[in-house]
Amino acid sequence: MAYRDLVRGWHEGILAMDKGDWDSALKIFSSIEEPSSRIYFNIGCVHLSTGNPEGALQAFDKTVTKDNHLAVGFFQRGFVCLQLEMYEEALYDFSMALTHLRNNPFIDYKQLGLRHMLCAWEVLYNTAAVQCRLGLWQEARITLEEAIRQRPEGRTTSLDVALEWVQNHLFLEPIHVPLGEFFRPRKEEVEQLDSKDFLGKPKVRPPRLQKDACSDRPVLYRMVAHHGYTAQRPEDLEFNEGDTLDILSEVNEEWLEGHCNGNFGIFPKCFAAQASIGAACP
The missing domain is CATH 1.25.40.10 (Tetratricopeptide repeat domain)
Structure with a gap:
């Protein structure tokens, strides 16, 4: 599909x-x-x-x-x-x-x-x-x-x-993600579902890939850290709040591989938000 x-x-x-x-x-x-x-x-x-x-x-x-x-x-x-x-x-x-x-x-x-x-x-x-x-x-x-x-x-x-x-040896009632909260597709992806060219065909936007100047690998996109992340394992990428991250690959739906401040590694996607491409390689 x-x-x-x-x-x-x-x-x-x-x-x-x-x-x-x-x-x-x-x-x-x-x-x-x-x-x-x-x-x-x-x-x-x-x-x-x-x-x-x-x-x-x-x-x-x-x-x-x-x-x-x-x-x-x-x-x-x-x-x-x-x-x-x-x-x-x-x-x-x-x-x-x-x-x-x-x-x-x-x-x-x-x-x-x-x-x-x-x-x-x-x-x-x-x-x-x-x-x-x-x-x-x-x-x-x-x-x-x-x-x-x-x-x-x-x-x-x-x-x-x-x-x-x-x-007092009384049971606790467990908690869960509130009912009514679900994983939703990105707004930009939903908006593009109905975007068409003048012939009535869905628009296909080619990816704009730049290369990471420090590794010569394609940069999929850039993100800005809205929380600092402390490395827990050798393969982790550590960064501070406000740092710009070059995204080199998507490990899975929750983890990304990136570059920041001369270092490479993986980190949780939810620690950063996507930014416009064009920032210089740290």
């Missing part, structure tokens, strides 16, 4: 979801050949909205199979596993979500089309919720105390109450 057709089906599915027409959304998404991890994520969210955790589990399985770095995919699957009383599986998924947060306090998925910020404290809170159901009250308390240490402003009261519940 051409990417243009995938975007069209994706957009039509989103329109159905926004109307609450879950059956049509599932039908549209199911007709897409080789769905991306984000489309499988949306299918899982539809099943959650209709009270079908088994269907959601199958969709989120495919989500993390397609992209095994997608922290929010593991987070959602962990929530479903908890609902289905698959507690060991839920613990694994929340552990994987934390792993792919890579010691960062959050990942903002807005750049990828999901209006949600997954925070480390949320993953820890859900981990504690599973530990409660396994009767691991001491472990749940320790996990929740770590969530409290990482809590943002404004969450003090709710997490303190949760800690009291754990101390």
